[in-house]
Every structure is written in C-alpha cells, then in structure tokens.
Amino acid sequence: MAVPFEHECFADNRAGNGEVARPYVRIAEQATRFGGNWTVEKLDILERYLDAYTTALKDRPFKLVYIDAFAGSGQVRLGNVGPDASALISGSAERAARINSKPFDRLYFVEMNSESCRDLESLKTRHRDRDIRIENSDANTFICGLQMDWKSWRGVIFLDPFATQVYWSTIERISQFKALDMWILFPTSAIARMLPTSRTPDDIHPGWATRLTQVYGDESWRRLYEPTRQLSLFGSQGHERESGVDGLVRIYREKLATTFGSRFMSMSRPLLISTGSRIFELLFCVGNRRGICPAKNIANHILNHF
Numbered sequence: 001m002a003v004p005f006e007h008e009c010f011a012d013n014r015a016g017n018g019e020v021a022r023p024y025v026r027i028a029e030q031a032t033r034f035g036g037n038w039t040v041e042k043l044d045i046l047e048r049y050l051d052a053y054t055t056a057l058k059d060r061p062f063k064l065v066y067i068d069a070f071a072g073s074g075q076v077r078l079g080n081v082g083p084d085a086s087a088l089i090s091g092s093a094e095r096a097a098r099i100n101s102k103p104f105d106r107l108y109f110v111e112m113n114s115e116s117c118r119d120l121e122s123l124k125t126r127h128r129d130r131d132i133r134i135e136n137s138d139a140n141t142f143i144c145g146l147q148m149d150w151k152s153w154r155g156v157i158f159l160d161p162f163a164t165q166v167y168w169s170t171i172e173r174i175s176q177f178k179a180l181d182m183w184i185l186f187p188t189s190a191i192a193r194m195l196p197t198s199r200t201p202d203d204i205h206p207g208w209a210t211r212l213t214q215v216y217g218d219e220s221w222r223r224l225y226e227p228t229r230q231l232s233l234f235g236s237q238g239h240e241r242e243s244g245v246d247g248l249v250r251i252y253r254e255k256l257a258t259t260f261g262s263r264f265m266s267m268s269r270p271l272l273i274s275t276g277s278r279i280f281e282l283l284f285c286v287g288n289r290r291g292i293c294p295a296k297n298i299a300n301h302i303l304n305h306f
C-alpha cells in the first residue's frame with residue numbers, strides 16, 4: 001500500500017486546540033524552497049562519505065550500490081544566498097552519480113513525486129555510463145521489498161525525508177541487510193511540533209500519535225512526558241515533556257543503538273537553521289560488522305573536520 005505524503009495525511013487535521021496542525025507543510029516548504037546552510041552541510045557530508053567509501057572499497061570483491069531513498073530531483077534550490085537571490089546546487093542523487101574514484105555499480109533513486117522522477121530521468125541521460133534505476137515509489141515500500149544478494153553487494157543508503165516519512169520497520173529492514181551504511185536525517189523539529197511540551201500524551205492528536213509510533217517503532221515517545229507536580233485548574237493531573245529536542249533524539253538514538261549494536265555511531269550532527277534551532281539530526285550506522293572500524297573512522301573524521 002502506498003504511503004501518502006505527509007501533507008496529504010495531516011494538512012487538514014487539527015491539533016486538538018483548534019489550531020490547524022501543519023508542521024510538515026512548513027518544514028517541506030523550508031526544505032525545498034529555502035534550503036539553507038544545513039542543506040549544503042548534509043550534502044557535503046554525504047558526498048565526502050561516498051567518495052571515501054568507494055575509494056576504501058575499491059579493491060574489495062564487492063559490487064557497490066547507492067540507494068537514495070528520498071532522491072528529490074537531482075538539484076536543490078537554495079534561497080538564502082543573498083537578498084532576492086537563489087542558487088541551484090547539486091542534490092544527493094547528482095552527487096552520487098558523479099562519484100568517480102570508483103563509481104557505484106548501481107544507483108537506486110527512489111522518489112514519490114513523478115515530476116521529480118522526470119528530472120531524475122534527465123540526470124540519468126547525463127550519466128549514461130551509470131546503472132541508474134529510478135523508482136517512482138514510496139521509500140518504505142521500496143526498501144522493505146528490496147531483494148539483493150547481500151553476499152556480493154555492499155553500499156550506502158541515504159534517508160533524507162522532509163519530515164516523519166521514515167518508518168521504524170524500514171530501519172529494522174536496513175539493519176537486517178547487514179550491508180548498507182546508513183545516513184539518516186531524524187526530523188527533530190517536525191517531531192517537536194507534534195509533541196507540545198504541556199500535554200497529556202493521551203491528548204496528542206490520534207493521527208500524530210500513530211505516526212510517532214510508526215517512526216519510533218513503539219510508544220517509547222510517551223515516556224517523554226512526566227506528570228507535573230501541580231494539578232490543573234480542574235483538578236486533573238497535568239503532564240509535561242522536557243523542553244527542547246534532546247529527549248526526542250535520545251530515544252531514537254537508544255533505539256538505533258539497540259537495533260544496530262556496535263554498528264551505531266554515537267557521534268551525530270545536529271543541523272541548524274539560521275535562528276539556531278535544530279531542524280534535523282544527521283545520524284550514521286554501519287552496515288556490516290566487519291566494516292565498523294573503517295566506516296566509523298571515515299564518518300567521524302568527516303563530522304569532526306567539517
């Protein structure tokens with residue numbers, strides 16, 4: 001079953017307090033039209049990793065695959081390069097296609113938007129020497145159905161959603177492949193908006209509660225709320241979650257650490273918008289146990305020297 005876009009799911013829902021709840025829409029608009037420094041940062045980190053990864057595996061007997069699960073169109077428009085100015089830069093798919101120290105043997109570009117898929121087709125024609133496969137599909141469905149001979153393939157998967165589109169079941173599936181190094185953007189800002197600080201967890205909008213459970217894989221997000229010392233005006237017990245986004249990321253990191261074990265890298269990179277708030281957390285996990293040391297060394301080095 002195709003998973004609908006976030007804004008189709010939630011744009012008309014109400015947060016329970018009369019306020020129209022459209023966090024995804026705002027984040028999506030920010031991400032595409034006004035992608036800022038954090039956009040360049042995530043793409044540069046990814047490109048450096050892909051370059052170092054393919055070089056490191058150059059003489060190994062594996063075929064190399066790159067999976068861009070939220071591929072976009074191949075290019076990203078930045079809106080904050082100057083007054084009234086914008087710039088087009090290469091997106092993740094374009095950057096992966098042009099890796100040439102040891103090119104990927106196969107690249108999957110998964111994208112739900114058909115118009116972006118048409119742009120990806122023209123990217124494909126510009127890189128005829130690459131085995132590029134464009135999948136106009138939902139990323140979760142594609143990954144969960146992916147069958148490859150993981151004895152002979154190794155690779156990198158990039159999960160770059162607008163907001164809360166990555167399901168925990170997809171992360172578990174990637175972990176089971178034991179072959180794909182994973183960079184994922186965890187949507188701190190979108191999730192914080194779904195979890196108001198003063199709210200009883202049971203009062204969270206049911207659509208949001210369902211989505212949070214899909215993202216975290218269980219109801220662990222409810223643990224973020226603790227009973228307040230004071231009763232409300234009506235004598236009922238109030239609840240509060242710690243302010244900020246540390247708690248939201250902490251729970252997700254714990255889940256990754258449990259699922260990937262020592263393949264999970266504790267160092268991560270918060271991506272900040274111009275006001276200083278955290279929009280995403282860029283996290284990394286290694287695919288295969290044998291690659292833990294080199295992969296973490298490369299990823300750590302890139303994050304430390306960026």
Ligand SMILES: C[S@@+](CC[C@H](N)C(=O)[O-])C[C@H]1O[C@@H](n2cnc3c(N)ncnc32)[C@H](O)[C@@H]1O
Nearest residue numbers: 070071072091092111112113138139160161162
């Ligand atoms: C943040 S953008 C990706 C940007 C891209 N990585 C780049 O660097 O150019 C997210 C993309 O995911 C697509 N998308 C949204 N939901 C999706 C889903 N469930 N499965 C696949 N693609 C999806 C959107 O159409 C959008 O192009």
